Amino acid sequence: MRQGVVKYKEIRAGMLTEDENGEYWFVYDPEYVRKHPHQFISFQMPVTALPYRSKRLFPFFDGLIPEGWLLHIATETWRINKNDRMGLLLACCRNAIGAVSIHPVHKEENA
Numbered sequence: 001m002r003q004g005v006v007k008y009k010e011i012r013a014g015m016l017t018e019d020e021n022g023e024y025w026f027v028y029d030p031e032y033v034r035k036h037p038h039q040f041i042s043f044q045m046p047v048t049a050l051p052y053r054s055k056r057l058f059p060f061f062d063g064l065i066p067e068g069w070l071l072h073i074a075t076e077t078w079r080i081n082k083n084d085r086m087g088l089l090l091a092c093c094r095n096a097i098g099a100v101s102i103h104p105v106h107k108e109e110n111a
Contacts, residue, residue: 003105026052
């Protein structure tokens with residue numbers, strides 16, 4: 001299982017998870033839901049306490065991954081397969097352009 005903390009303008013907005021079955025889950029943080037009920041990270045993902053689930057990486061998050069020559073540099077530098085979308089997201093999107101960033105959660109942080 002791989003996870004990333006999703007931040008909106010440095011505020012923890014939620015958690016993105018890729019589970020053992022390759023399914024993706026996004027859950028808004030309860031405090032974010034309470035304090036920022038109208039500040040969604042994507043039009044397709046309004047703020048809710050219910051989890052979002054998908055068999056593919058959500059299009060919004062996939063869109064944060066670099067393309068073209070920058071993708072090539074990322075895959076070569078970190079030796080990540082270009083089809084490993086969650087791996088690329090976790091490696092490349094801490095300082096993404098825009099308000100949303102993804103910060104990897106390491107196993108020891110999760111325990």
